[in-house]
Amino acid sequence: MSLFLIVALPFLGALLPGLMNQAGRDACSGVTFMVSLAAFIGLLTNLPSVLAGEVVTVGIDWMPLLGLNFTLMLDGLGFFFAFLILGIGLLIIAYARHYLSRDDNMGEFFTYLLLFQGAMVGIVLSDNILLLLVFWELTSLSSFLLIGYWKHLPEGRQGARMALAVTGMGGLAMIGGMLILGQIVGSYELSVILQHRDLIQADPLYVPALLLILLGAFTKSAQFPFHFWLPHAMAAPTPVSAYLHSATMVKAGIFLMARMWPVLSGTPEWFVLVTGAGLITMVLGAVIALFKHDLKSVLAFSTVSHLGLITMLLGTGTAFGAFAAVFHILNHATFKAALFMSAGIIDHETHTRDIRRLGGLRHLMPITAVIMTIAALSMAGVPLLNGFLSKEMMLEESTQTVMFNTWWLVPALATLAALFSAGYSFRLIAHTFFGPKRDDYPAAPHDPGFGLWGPPAFLVVLVVTIGVAPFLVEDFVKIVTASVLGTTAELPHAYIKIWHGLVPALYMSLAAVGGGVILVIMHSVLQKIWDATPRPEAKVIFDATISSFVSLARSLILPLHNGAFSRYAAIAAVTIIGAGYFAWITGVQGAATRAPQAATPVALAGWAMLVAATFGLVFLHRNRLLALIMMGIVGLMVSVGFVYFSAPDLAMTQFTVEAVTIILLLLALNFMPNRSPVESTVLHRVRDAFVAVAGGFGAMAMAWHYLLRDAVATPISEFHLANSYKGGGGTNVVNVILVDFRGFDTYGEIIVLGIAALLIYALTETLLNGPVRARLLNRVPDQPRAGGMHPMMMVVLTRVIMPVVLMVGFYIFMRGHNEPGGGFIAGLIVSIAVVMQYMASGFSWASSRLRYPYHGVIGAGVLLAGLTGIGSWFVNKPFLTTDFTYVRIPPFEKFELATAAIFDLGVLLAVVGAVMLTLESFSRLARTAHTKDSVHPMDIDPSRQASTEEGA
Amino acid sequence: MMLSLELLVASAIGILTAGGIYLLLRLRTFPVIMGVSLLTYAVNIFLFSSGRLTVGAPPILNDSATLYADPLPQALVLTAIVISFGMTAVIVMMALGSYLGNNTDLVNDPLVDDDDDDDASVGNAGDVTPQEGRP
Numbered sequence A: 001m002s003l004f005l006i007v008a009l010p011f012l013g014a015l016l017p018g019l020m021n022q023a024g025r026d027a028c029s030g031v032t033f034m035v036s037l038a039a040f041i042g043l044l045t046n047l048p049s050v051l052a053g054e055v056v057t058v059g060i061d062w063m064p065l066l067g068l069n070f071t072l073m074l075d076g077l078g079f080f081f082a083f084l085i086l087g088i089g090l091l092i093i094a095y096a097r098h099y100l101s102r103d104d105n106m107g108e109f110f111t112y113l114l115l116f117q118g119a120m121v122g123i124v125l126s127d128n129i130l131l132l133l134v135f136w137e138l139t140s141l142s143s144f145l146l147i148g149y150w151k152h153l154p155e156g157r158q159g160a161r162m163a164l165a166v167t168g169m170g171g172l173a174m175i176g177g178m179l180i181l182g183q184i185v186g187s188y189e190l191s192v193i194l195q196h197r198d199l200i201q202a203d204p205l206y207v208p209a210l211l212l213i214l215l216g217a218f219t220k221s222a223q224f225p226f227h228f229w230l231p232h233a234m235a236a237p238t239p240v241s242a243y244l245h246s247a248t249m250v251k252a253g254i255f256l257m258a259r260m261w262p263v264l265s266g267t268p269e270w271f272v273l274v275t276g277a278g279l280i281t282m283v284l285g286a287v288i289a290l291f292k293h294d295l296k297s298v299l300a301f302s303t304v305s306h307l308g309l310i311t312m313l314l315g316t317g318t319a320f321g322a323f324a325a326v327f328h329i330l331n332h333a334t335f336k337a338a339l340f341m342s343a344g345i346i347d348h349e350t351h352t353r354d355i356r357r358l359g360g361l362r363h364l365m366p367i368t369a370v371i372m373t374i375a376a377l378s379m380a381g382v383p384l385l386n387g388f389l390s391k392e393m394m395l396e397e398s399t400q401t402v403m404f405n406t407w408w409l410v411p412a413l414a415t416l417a418a419l420f421s422a423g424y425s426f427r428l429i430a431h432t433f434f435g436p437k438r439d440d441y442p443a444a445p446h447d448p449g450f451g452l453w454g455p456p457a458f459l460v461v462l463v464v465t466i467g468v469a470p471f472l473v474e475d476f477v478k479i480v481t482a483s484v485l486g487t488t489a490e491l492p493h494a495y496i497k498i499w500h501g502l503v504p505a506l507y508m509s510l511a512a513v514g515g516g517v518i519l520v521i522m523h524s525v526l527q528k529i530w531d532a533t534p535r536p537e538a539k540v541i542f543d544a545t546i547s548s549f550v551s552l553a554r555s556l557i558l559p560l561h562n563g564a565f566s567r568y569a570a571i572a573a574v575t576i577i578g579a580g581y582f583a584w585i586t587g588v589q590g591a592a593t594r595a596p597q598a599a600t601p602v603a604l605a606g607w608a609m610l611v612a613a614t615f616g617l618v619f620l621h622r623n624r625l626l627a628l629i630m631m632g633i634v635g636l637m638v639s640v641g642f643v644y645f646s647a648p649d650l651a652m653t654q655f656t657v658e659a660v661t662i663i664l665l666l667l668a669l670n671f672m673p674n675r676s677p678v679e680s681t682v683l684h685r686v687r688d689a690f691v692a693v694a695g696g697f698g699a700m701a702m703a704w705h706y707l708l709r710d711a712v713a714t715p716i717s718e719f720h721l722a723n724s725y726k727g728g729g730g731t732n733v734v735n736v737i738l739v740d741f742r743g744f745d746t747y748g749e750i751i752v753l754g755i756a757a758l759l760i761y762a763l764t765e766t767l768l769n770g771p772v773r774a775r776l777l778n779r780v781p782d783q784p785r786a787g788g789m790h791p792m793m794m795v796v797l798t799r800v801i802m803p804v805v806l807m808v809g810f811y812i813f814m815r816g817h818n819e820p821g822g823g824f825i826a827g828l829i830v831s832i833a834v835v836m837q838y839m840a841s842g843f844s845w846a847s848s849r850l851r852y853p854y855h856g857v858i859g860a861g862v863l864l865a866g867l868t869g870i871g872s873w874f875v876n877k878p879f880l881t882t883d884f885t886y887v888r889i890p891p892f893e894k895f896e897l898a899t900a901a902i903f904d905l906g907v908l909l910a911v912v913g914a915v916m917l918t919l920e921s922f923s924r925l926a927r928t929a930h931t932k933d934s935v936h937p938m939d940i941d942p943s944r945q946a947s948t949e950e951g952a
Numbered sequence B: 001m002m003l004s005l006e007l008l009v010a011s012a013i014g015i016l017t018a019g020g021i022y023l024l025l026r027l028r029t030f031p032v033i034m035g036v037s038l039l040t041y042a043v044n045i046f047l048f049s050s051g052r053l054t055v056g057a058p059p060i061l062n063d064s065a066t067l068y069a070d071p072l073p074q075a076l077v078l079t080a081i082v083i084s085f086g087m088t089a090v091i092v093m094m095a096l097g098s099y100l101g102n103n104t105d106l107v108n109d110p111l112v113d114d115d116d117d118d119d120a121s122v123g124n125a126g127d128v129t130p131q132e133g134r135p
Helices: A003-013 A015-023 A025-044 A047-051 A076-099 A106-125 A129-147 A154-185 A197-202 A206-220 A229-235 A238-247 A250-259 A268-290 A295-315 A319-350 A366-380 A386-399 A409-433 A450-468 A471-485 A504-521 A523-532 A538-557 A565-586 A601-619 A624-644 A648-669 A682-707 A717-728 A733-741 A743-769 A772-777 A792-815 A823-841 A843-848 A854-875 A899-929 B005-024 B029-049 B071-102
Strands: A056-063 A068-074 A884-887 A895-898
Touching: A003 A015, A003 A025, A003 A056, A003 A068, A003 A106, A015 A025, A015 A106, A025 A076, A025 A106, A047 A076, A068 A076, A068 A106, A068 A129, A076 A106, A076 A238, A076 A250, A076 A319, A076 A450, A076 A471, A106 A129, A106 A238, A106 A250, A129 A154, A129 A229, A129 A238, A154 A197, A154 A206, A154 A229, A154 A538, A197 A206, A206 A250, A206 A268, A229 A238, A229 A295, A238 A250, A238 A295, A238 A319, A250 A295, A250 A319, A268 A295, A268 A409, A295 A319, A295 A386, A295 A409, A319 A366, A319 A386, A319 A450, A319 A471, A366 A386, A366 A409, A366 A450, A386 A409, A386 A450, A386 A504, A409 A504, A450 A471, A504 A523, A565 A682, A565 B005, A601 A624, A601 B005, A601 B029, A624 A648, A624 B005, A624 B029, A648 A733, A648 A823, A648 A899, A648 B029, A648 B071, A682 B005, A682 B029, A717 A733, A717 B071, A733 A743, A733 A823, A733 A899, A733 B071, A743 A772, A743 A854, A743 A899, A743 B071, A772 B071, A792 A823, A792 A899, A823 A843, A823 A899, A823 B071, A843 A899, A854 A899, A895 A899, A899 B071, B005 B029, B029 B071
Parallel strands: none
Antiparallel strands: A056 A068, A884 A895
């Protein structure tokens, strides 16, 4: 299966769980499982080529100018991780089906899970590092959604935010590092970058790049000092913890270090940073884990510790270290996912994860006890289980690693970590399953159904199989290691053995297991000492850091942003005027190049009316109805001005928009007070008038200045005039620009218009579902209403006129390409035809005759316009390329058919939908206010019987 | 100074702008909306006039015509008019919602409310709405 499909499947599949949510929990989880399974099988079809050592690549250009291309590659390392992600994903999906309760929204959960899965697969298959960064951020976002899935839990929300803050910050740092890397090499393709080890390591920017990339990797993989977010992320549902925080997401940082291994490793900086951070994390995590009481906390810190172990191995920079790291990734994924799922089972059955309230469960939950004990023993490093093998290899590697010229430092710390690791693993078993049966469990524990214990049992079988017969996976691990190293030459010849002879690693291992047993025996004493020791709490430090940032931001923003809108407006106006004045006095004004055109009496009369109406509006604005009339006059005069200055399209648009706007404002005024009271002092008003006059004078000066001068550079309008007919097939240049030359702009604009209408709809919904609803219902109009709300004359007139208006709209639309008109204007005219029906017969009557919801009309318009654009792809032309032809149907004249007309139809539909949805939303408020909305078209209807008539 | 068309248009832009700014600085939502509308007219005419003023020569291609008005600003302003309708409608809705919700149509917040966050630790910021029980 194509790599594209493997990455795309989870993303496409993420649409399904939401759709299947109503079909039941089995259907919902089933469809998710099938999506993952399909991707998994698709991955497996590529196994033969990976085993043969080939690198499968596919790619298409995305933004080649930026170096961002959608290129994917599959080598051993990528396959290994994708296998873990999809394989464990399948088990997790099966487990989650039984884990989530009926109250949980399963569709939401699986949508997030599949998004996450797709993003993870994207990371491990990316060839382009910019693409990798995109997927990297997607995992941060989707894990945020998954951790905070139980929105009602404050810990969940806080944990999700903390994880997002830490991993998001790391992601930003990594973007910087990757960009530097790309600059050094001159390419963003991994396959190219990985060939330039010497070039990168010799570059002075190597250290900054390394630091930034490691910051990304360490935050993601919870390495010291960023380890603190992982335990807090445990507020997530257990399937999430098992999936993200043991098997996959936290391994993304590890993956990145392994991926970049050939070019970044082997330097002293790499060794100190990576091995150092790994060692500290490994010891710290193991020690803290011993003293935690929450099962999932123990597992979280143990994960931190094991991630440190893998990081430490990668840091050594030797081939054997990489080999051991890869093997431990595999082993850790198997036993840790099993442990998390078992912890989830215990939580599910006993309703507690507190280890102090558990004990004696081996009698009550024998199956779970067996599964968890085997997995925990593997984690402790007990022979014949897979954890033992990789831990031995780690200890062996540590004896070869010398840090700070001290031969014993690394082995000692490694042994210490292993010792504590054995300690908490044994404690997990001893304090949960052994000891006497208790009678104070919060719930009666018993083994769950197969659905819950099946997935961890499967993993435990793997734990034992690999532990007993490591040769089964040895070849595979070697292939993966070879792709980490970038070469097969250095591959260690040593093979994975259970018995290595009496080597130092064996003694260290024995010491660790023996010490672990002692730790468990002495646990109660140690716990008291631990509890008495003061320690810095990472969450407190984190919270303090964040709140200091917040108070800094507050102290900067609040003085400026204090909620006084008038102040912002005044500051903005004065600033703009000041900046304009500064530009004017410092600039040089050229001489006038255009002769002024003499004003005719007609123009003067129009100007006088416009100015009079503007003054009227300003001076009479307290009477709001009068102000509205004045504004109508201003708008009308602006339309007339457009006619005068050769812009018929603009005039028609302005005129129709004016009508709709006035209707809208009248609807709004219905609810608002009719007058604005006098509030500001005379001084205030004088000050405002001064600002206003200064602003007006500035605008006038600027307009007058350039109206008398030609453009500095040649305008591109000539091109449009010259090519409108030749290229666009239309003689109305304005319309051709809208639907053809600048069609993409128009497409964006109808989308904006649609969004605005939907926003208004959403605001109305919010109002009507909130406390405002009661207020609207109880509202008494402040003025007497008209007696007949739906007069017969108006009803009859609007009915008669409707087809005529629609015909005009159709005509305006059809001629738009060649004569003034087009989709925008026609859309507005059609809207007015419909609005008239609402006005005449009321909301109920009109909306009950509405066959298509206006949301759909907007959507259909945008879709139609978009599909017209996409259509040009099929003839290998860029988006929104138009074509036209002339046809003749015998009785008619020859006429033109253009794809631009279909686009314009989309514009028309979007405009109609947006205008109508807006007005409808406003009138829905009105309908709630006046409950006496009649279902009849008019108040007095001679055809109705007198008894049902309501008095006018 | 001759009374030219350019002066008429420029002064109309200026007067609309001045009226718009004055109304924008009023304290109630309705005059502010009127002010924004006046500014919209001013800006649209301003953009339109960047194609310079042409009388009697619409940009409709015609074999006999040699002079055309600049079509590009017209196309830009046409969509601007429609979009500004959408934007006006949104602010009207917001003004209406604010009036219906708070029973006042003042544009300025009555007092600045510094402690709208109920917790010192920002770990809780945004958790203001109590939302107990799963959906």
